[in-house]
Amino acid sequence: MIELAAFLLIILETYVFFTFVVPLGPIPHTLTDYTTLALLKMFLILVLGALWFVVLDGLTKLYVRTRVRNAPRPSS
Secondary structure: OHHHHHHHHHHHHHHHHHHHHOOOOOOOOOHHHHHHHHHHHHHHHHHHHHHHHHHHHHHHHHHHHHHHHOOOOOOO
């Protein structure tokens, strides 16, 4: 399940990257506008990376919780 989610995240984030981040408009010819656009793109890339880790960390924690809950208990 986690591998499937990782694969789907790769597909989704690649689509978002090439659809929204790359073509954010023409390259500006002033230093201020160019820097602003570059920082915006970097921020969007960091958000996509953070989304990746948050989703996979959540799925991993969910998996571990279900395995610990269903683990056999030692009898005393």
